[in-house]
Amino acid sequence: MQMTAVASPPDSAEDAQRPTPLWVLAALGVLSSAALTGACWMAGHVHADATLQTAARFFHVAALVVGLGAVLAVDWFAALWLLGRRRLADILNTANTLQIPIWGGLAGLLVTGLFLSPDMESPLTLTKLGLVLAITLNGLYAHWLGQRLERYRDADVPVRLLVQSGVAATISQTGWWGACLIGFLNSQS
Template identity: 45%
Template sequence: MSDHKGTAPERLVSLPADPRPVPALVITQASPPGSVVLPRWARFLAAGTILILGWAAAVWTAIHVTADPVLHTVALFVHLAALVAGFGAVLAIDFFALLWLSGRRSFPDLIRVADGLHLLIWAGLVGLVLSGVLLHPDLSAPLTRVKIGLVLLIALNGLHLQAVQHRLEQSATTASRMLLARSVISNLLSQIGWWGAMGIGYLNSQN
């Protein structure tokens, strides 16, 4: 598939076809008899609500909890490690997306990489939030408020990206321009969120 020579517009409308056999990307398991399966939109709404409540709880805790110097140092190390893990995984997925758009990787390759790194991204984000609570952020500072807002943006956008990826997987060999546009916009928002939060964190560390 890496030798495919289609034009850029063609790639945006039709996903590259891989001549090699590819294992099924999505395995559907039968639900137990009598079980209630929520529609995808309801699960998406529930996950979004949980993310917002968790974010609000973290902000409230950061206001009312002050860590001692030793715990603060440990939290700072965890914060940096979580940043490397989460943001590194995001950059890896976006890099493979660029390789796919350039025809150097197949779409199934991209999906496999994304599936493998989603857990690392969420683990990094959770680590950032939990350790950030113990770093006693100055919520009276406008930049800190922006950073906290960017963290929520990253989380909700990540949820949306997973929904878009699922739709792309179901599209088999073709995808609508609207779906691809949603994917591009979500990836741009992800980059803005991660780079913005990291930049503000660096500026705050200099004060």
Template identity: 50%
Template sequence: MSTADATSITRRSVQPADLLRVPLWCAPTLASLAVCAGWGASIWVAVHLRADSTLHTAALFVHLASLVVGFGAVLSIDYYGILWLSGRKSLSAVVGSTAPLHLPVWAGLAGLIASGAFLHPDLSSPLTCVKLGLVLVLALNGVQAGVLHRRLAALDGRPATRSLLLWGAVSATVSQVAWWGAVAIGFLNSRR
């Protein structure tokens, strides 16, 4: 074997796309870290900043509007899931129809987290701490739901595996429990 042959064996042609390719786990991990950082920053702001009445009123409006946008999109996604379960829509149609709804879910969630920092949350209340935990759970659940959505879209009309269907059921259940739990606690806290 000549030196040229050895060099050609060990030297691999690197394409520009290869330089941009990251492991599959990297994006969800970074997204999860960003979610945790945003959640933590919101709590830090809530502890260290007192909003005046004007900012509080604006934050309350943003909070309620974000709830409508984010939770409304989540309920729409789950409604499409019910249409699939009842046989009225194919899985590929549901996956295609719900893809655009991820943006309003995340926009609503980001608005809720950002505006919630200015609503004077009582961090000494166990109920408030549970609500904050539910918000973190639903945000992290949203990250993995995005991964699930991409895997379902990649099926391209083929039937989903039992594990993907179970993953979807658990994801939807966690989402509903976390959203409704946070809404209920928010309602109870607003009555104080």
């Protein structure tokens, strides 16, 4: 007779929504940093022909549209919440729903960037890579922050969490738009 383990339901709603442990987020931060470093190294060793570069450029822009578009939606709902025009639950639901497009867009940018022959000695390119790392680590922080905000869905949010949310949104917008601007400037040269 074969025994099959069945997961028991959580004891409470709180158990069902346990926050991601900090060590997991820290490990993801280290892995993300290593992936970006590896992509930078690989970009110097990948020599794409013109057709592959053209395809990579198209998919790079598509990944940017998906990732930045999702980030803009989350931050727009957050701004409306801060103005009292949306509930905290709206922003949390939006952020949870759009995590896959945000992270998928970021991953798409990383992979397609391998084939765009980035100039790894250019200060602009290095700044862009720093911004990409910042938005990646900030995204992990925003995930952690969102889980902290969950307990305030129907209550007043402490000022500390409001400030942290504003800082995370500012880093996000600065990073995404800064990387876009540098990408545009690099494409002109």
